[in-house]
Amino acid sequence: MTSPDFLDLPPLIGAGGTVRLPGSKSISNRVLLLAALSSGSTQVTGLLDSDDTRVMLAALHALGVKVEQQGAATLVHGCGGRFPAREAKLFMGNAGTAIRPLTAALALLGGSYALAGVPRMHERPIGDLVDALRSIGCDIGYGGQPGFPPLNIGVGTLRIDAPIRVRGDVSSQFLSALLLALPLAAAARDIVIEVAGTLISRPYVEMTCKLLARFGVHIEHQGWQRFIIPAGSRFVSPGRIAVEGDASSASYFLAAGVLGTLHGQGQAVRVEGVDANSIQGDVQFARVLEQLGARVEWGEGFIATHGLREGRQRLAGGTIDCVAIPDAAMTLAITALFAEAPTTLTGIGSWRVKETDRIAAMAAELTKLGAQVEAGSDWLRVHPLPAEHWRSAAIATYDDHRMAMCFSLASFGPADIRILEPGCVSKTFPSYFQAFAAVARPVPVIAIDGPTASGKGTVAAHLAQALGFHYLDSGVMYRATALLAQRQGIALDDEAALAALARHLPIRCEGGTVWLGPENASDAIRTEAVGQAASTLSALPAVRRALLDLQRSLRRAPGLVADGRDMGTVVFPDARLKVFLTADAQARAERRHKQLISKGISTTLTQVLHELEQRDARDTQRSVAALKPAQDALPLNTSALDVDQTVHQVLQWWRQRS
Numbered sequence: 001m002t003s004p005d006f007l008d009l010p011p012l013i014g015a016g017g018t019v020r021l022p023g024s025k026s027i028s029n030r031v032l033l034l035a036a037l038s039s040g041s042t043q044v045t046g047l048l049d050s051d052d053t054r055v056m057l058a059a060l061h062a063l064g065v066k067v068e069q070q071g072a073a074t075l076v077h078g079c080g081g082r083f084p085a086r087e088a089k090l091f092m093g094n095a096g097t098a099i100r101p102l103t104a105a106l107a108l109l110g111g112s113y114a115l116a117g118v119p120r121m122h123e124r125p126i127g128d129l130v131d132a133l134r135s136i137g138c139d140i141g142y143g144g145q146p147g148f149p150p151l152n153i154g155v156g157t158l159r160i161d162a163p164i165r166v167r168g169d170v171s172s173q174f175l176s177a178l179l180l181a182l183p184l185a186a187a188a189r190d191i192v193i194e195v196a197g198t199l200i201s202r203p204y205v206e207m208t209c210k211l212l213a214r215f216g217v218h219i220e221h222q223g224w225q226r227f228i229i230p231a232g233s234r235f236v237s238p239g240r241i242a243v244e245g246d247a248s249s250a251s252y253f254l255a256a257g258v259l260g261t262l263h264g265q266g267q268a269v270r271v272e273g274v275d276a277n278s279i280q281g282d283v284q285f286a287r288v289l290e291q292l293g294a295r296v297e298w299g300e301g302f303i304a305t306h307g308l309r310e311g312r313q314r315l316a317g318g319t320i321d322c323v324a325i326p327d328a329a330m331t332l333a334i335t336a337l338f339a340e341a342p343t344t345l346t347g348i349g350s351w352r353v354k355e356t357d358r359i360a361a362m363a364a365e366l367t368k369l370g371a372q373v374e375a376g377s378d379w380l381r382v383h384p385l386p387a388e389h390w391r392s393a394a395i396a397t398y399d400d401h402r403m404a405m406c407f408s409l410a411s412f413g414p415a416d417i418r419i420l421e422p423g424c425v426s427k428t429f430p431s432y433f434q435a436f437a438a439v440a441r442p443v444p445v446i447a448i449d450g451p452t453a454s455g456k457g458t459v460a461a462h463l464a465q466a467l468g469f470h471y472l473d474s475g476v477m478y479r480a481t482a483l484l485a486q487r488q489g490i491a492l493d494d495e496a497a498l499a500a501l502a503r504h505l506p507i508r509c510e511g512g513t514v515w516l517g518p519e520n521a522s523d524a525i526r527t528e529a530v531g532q533a534a535s536t537l538s539a540l541p542a543v544r545r546a547l548l549d550l551q552r553s554l555r556r557a558p559g560l561v562a563d564g565r566d567m568g569t570v571v572f573p574d575a576r577l578k579v580f581l582t583a584d585a586q587a588r589a590e591r592r593h594k595q596l597i598s599k600g601i602s603t604t605l606t607q608v609l610h611e612l613e614q615r616d617a618r619d620t621q622r623s624v625a626a627l628k629p630a631q632d633a634l635p636l637n638t639s640a641l642d643v644d645q646t647v648h649q650v651l652q653w654w655r656q657r658s
């Protein structure tokens with residue numbers, strides 16, 4: 001399935017609701033491998049369906065393991081410690097949780113196996129694991145650069161008569177890989193693994209040990225530096241096993257439950273599938289949020305955030321040791337933008353060798369938003385970003401699912417956020433953006449569309465005043481473009497030149513005043529000649545595209561009332577309320593005639609009616625964004641209504657919606 005090049009996220013004013021988390025990637029891939037190596041069949045429920053688990057499933061299939069889907073459950077037929085296929089070429093994508101334990105298992109079992117992945121996988125170090133496996137006689141060769149995949153595995157001669165040493169300070173996955181595979185060689189003797197360097201991401205190793213215990217292998221450890229796999233260990237299926245929800249993915253929603261309340265509109269956000277008893281270290285992210293001032297509820301099978309503790313306006317800053325929450329720590333780098341003081345994340349050296357160099361990527365993308373960021377080899381400091389310093393940005397995601405997911409939280413800030421290549425979330429959470437949209441509360445928009453002189457502007461301005469919302473008169477943008485085009489002698493059919501003009505329109509609207517650079521152009525844009533020219537150039541697709549971002553950028557908390565021709569159909573299709581104002585042509589002409597006369601502009605009713613009908617024809621018949629009611633717009637004919645009655649009706653509809 002193709003995925004879009006980018007995703008524009010509406011600015012958010014709150015969040016609320018419940019999310020059922022997808023299964024944990026780390027648990028899913030460990031369970032699949034353990035079930036495949038076990039004797040007996042294992043029914044797995046809650047298994048994650050994503051790129052990385054598909055990589056593992058495809059590899060197991062190539063290795064001759066039988067896996068069946070039974071409704072929502074997955075049945076893995078274990079092969080009793082020996083893969084049926086003694087040779088295979090395995091594609092590992094960018095799945096670290098697949099390549100590392102499979103390398104260890106295949107190297108111990110021996111055969112003729114080739115493991116390769118995407119280009120980034122070939123930049124992610126695996127030398128420490130290969131060294132440890134070679135030290136006990138495994139036959140592993142590098143297919144490219146030494147220390148990195150691709151790998152070629154042969155049949156080695158195992159000698160396990162001394163402790164196996166493995167580095168634990170780059171990635172705990174090397175240790176986990178050995179723990180997951182070495183029981184295959186522990187039939188006759190204890191196997192000892194010693195960790196060189198300080199072990200990082202210890203919770204992932206704890207998770208490995210707990211899962212091994214479910215499959216009958218009980219690891220002893222001394223201070224998490226020395227591990228003993230007892231003689232006689234072998235994998236035995238537990239029969240059934242349930243995969244917990246993904247605690248790293250929970251972090252985005254838990255953060256949303258806090259950031260959503262900063263505008264005073266948020267409600268609780270509850271994630272289901274993890275709780276205080278989770279075996280995933282990343283649940284500790286919720287404890288960190290608590291320490292920073294969030295109100296967190298821990299229930300059976302769920303965790304929820306309810307904004308900030310009483311008396312708190314923002315999250316606290318400070319130094320946070322993230323060694324135990326390496327993935328969820330990325331979420332803290334975004335919440336830090338909204339904190340009251342700088343936040344320093346330490347112990348994140350492993351970010352350098354993840355899907356991308358996450359420290360560099362995070363610093364680069366936060367900087368695009370206007371943030372002040374400092375970074376070191378294994379730390380990152382993010383300064384709070386005051387509202388006036390936020391910049392709209394297109395966030396690059398580096399083919400890293402967590403970059404895409406955590407930057408969605410930036411849409412709680414006052415800027416437009418575009419997520420580039422959002423499809424990368426398929427690595428662990430293919431439906432992430434749908435799940436996020438389901439709890440996100442975008443800044444509300446009331447879209448008022450209709451033909452000229454139907455009263456849109458008047459009604460929209462009254463509504464904005466009554467609700468304390470911002471007001472966008474989109475016609476002003478087309479009119480300003482037309483005025484400048486007239487002055488610069490640009491022909492009304494020169495689409496490219498007009499679009500360039502529109503793209504760099506030096507416009508500022510303050511109250512009822514329209515500024516073009518230093519000039520107060522409020523009256524100059526209102527002449528009938530400019531209106532007709534605006535109507536003509538507004539039919540040009542490139543001009544409309546050029547003005548789209550400018551219009552959307554005015555969607556800011558607490559809300560926006562926007563009037564025009566395509567507010568409900570094109571510019572704000574997700575507007576909470578859409579109204580299509582009409583009045584018959586005679587009534588509109590009379591209104592416009594009165595308006596013009598009161599401004600001292602001499603004209604006749606016949607002339608006004610003629611021009612109005614011309615404009616109606618152009619606005620309704622153009623090929624792009626033609627004037628028409630959105631399907632979900634409420635029609636309101638104001639021919640027989642005065643302004644107060646019209647505003648009253650729309651306010652009534654608004655109250656029913658909010």
Ligand SMILES: Nc1ncnc2c1ncn2[C@@H]1O[C@H](COP(=O)(O)OP(=O)(O)OP(=O)(O)O)[C@@H](O)[C@H]1O
Nearest residue numbers: 452453454455456457458591595638641642643646
């Ligand atoms: N029921 C009504 N609702 C809104 N405006 C009305 C109503 N009755 C009379 N008017 C008057 O109609 C005139 C035209 O309204 P307005 O300028 O807001 O129209 P518009 O739809 O924004 O036009 P345009 O698209 O040309 O900018 C105003 O003077 C307004 O006071």
Ligand SMILES: Nc1ccn([C@H]2C[C@H](O)[C@@H](COP(=O)(O)O)O2)c(=O)n1
Nearest residue numbers: 474475476478534535538564565566
């Ligand atoms: N959303 C919009 C707003 C305006 N236009 C065009 C069409 C109008 O004739 C012209 C002037 O608008 P007005 O100030 O009269 O509302 O601009 C449009 O195409 N789309």
